[in-house]
Amino acid sequence: MSMLPFTPPVVKRLLSFKKGEGEDKWSEKAVKSLVKKLKKSGGLEELETAITTEDAATRCITIPRSLDGRLQVSHKKGLPHVIYCRLWRWPELQSHHELRALDHCTYAFNLKKEEVCVNPYHYTKIEAPALPAILVPRGSSSSSSGGSCNSSGGSCNSSGGSSSVGGGGGVVGVRVGSNNNNNNNNNSDPGSAEDLGSLADLNTDSLSDSTSLTSVPPTLESSQSFPPTESPPPGYMSEDGDSPDLQDITDYPGQS
Amino acid sequence: MSMLPFTPPVVKRLLSFKKGEGEDKWSEKAVKSLVKKLKKSGGLEELETAITTEDAATRCITIPRSLDGRLQVSHKKGLPHVIYCRLWRWPELQSHHELRALDHCTYAFNLKKEEVCVNPYHYTKIEAPALPAILVPRGSSSSSSGGSCNSSGGSCNSSGGSSSVGGGGGVVGVRVGSNNNNNNNNNSDPGSAEDLGSLADLNTDSLSDSTSLTSVPPTLESSQSFPPTESPPPGYMSEDGDSPDLQDITDYPGQS
DNA sequence: TGAGTCTAGACACAA
């Protein structure tokens, strides 16, 4: 039956680098799923290197892209790079709009190749949603915040008219995580610095000024709580609480 | 959100003919699933007729056959004809080995056509597993087990050359509930004898109309309890207990 | 478009 909660050592090792608390059971599933795929494709070693060294100079670590881009783990669907970036780098990561791939990442999610890179160190976190964002019309005065640049690193243009998705053209590059600190990468994070550099200048767009696209209304404490995802099957408690005891499950066609 | 437990009238009506207790929530899902398919194919009317009149003279009611023959409802997989025969006729039905299609059923499960008939009145229940059974080598005495025929309906050849499986002589098919009791063929001769009998035929069966074999005084208390099936997802209690309250679900990536 | 739900098919494992 292997109801045993067996976790291979590699998975344990990788999990020990997980950032943030909670969601342990699910994270384990996510890592197991990734490890399984990488074993087949031979990318497992590179993953371990990337995670342990936190080095952006590692190679792309890829998994097949599904039709809609999402990956399902346990009963939850999400974009794979978001899932693994959240797991190993930014637990509070909200969506793919907050991620930007490094230039040298050849399988970046946005490139829409048939494999997607999930190397967490091939992505940087940007503060504001790159494209859509919620544009708030601006009356007059209100010197409000919004548009201003925040990034510690130089240039910043609020909202990028940006161009095509993948191309990486003029898109806001608000500097990596560092909004209000984010120790994670703020350091001399290898890799990251440069590619932002490149992102930085091009902007050409306009549109910026009249609208303040408020960068993520911070205060994302929202991240705790959630609607259980997907299906509601038989007796199973939450997760974290590792007890898969089937307690009071009532009927269902017996048969053992 | 439609968290509403909305159940269309047809489904309600069909459910009112369900035999046996419990498992209500799941049964509803099963019927909903069937109704949905039949609406598309136009077989819904015939289903209602069959279920309400309990008439074997109704036409085949079919759904597409999956590759491995199983149908999944909620988180449980099973053979479709078994599922619906259990639901509407024999709640204690254990497996497809206990079912035999009527001769005029042109989409009987065993015919392996690309549609399967799930008309519960196109199947009859037989007592012993038709073929496999668990064969137990038998030393000597063993009150023989010889062939006698059981089926109330005519033809029966006691263990003709057929089945080979057990390799001849002293083998006995021990098996499935009803060992004793079993009004079906009530002969004084319990289990052993008859199932051998039934081993004989199979396929292109005859025995057809022996409608006599209906409700079986169930002695199988086995049918209560069961391992929760399929996956173990987030916060969800059992089922039947309609409360999808996500109570203490702990972590998981928030996001509402 | 985004996000959740459902299940056939693919696996995995066991008898």
Added chain:
DNA sequence: TTGTGTCTAGACTCA
């Protein structure tokens, strides 16, 4: 082989 449970991509649904 057959049988049964698990997991998830794709399909679907709804906002």
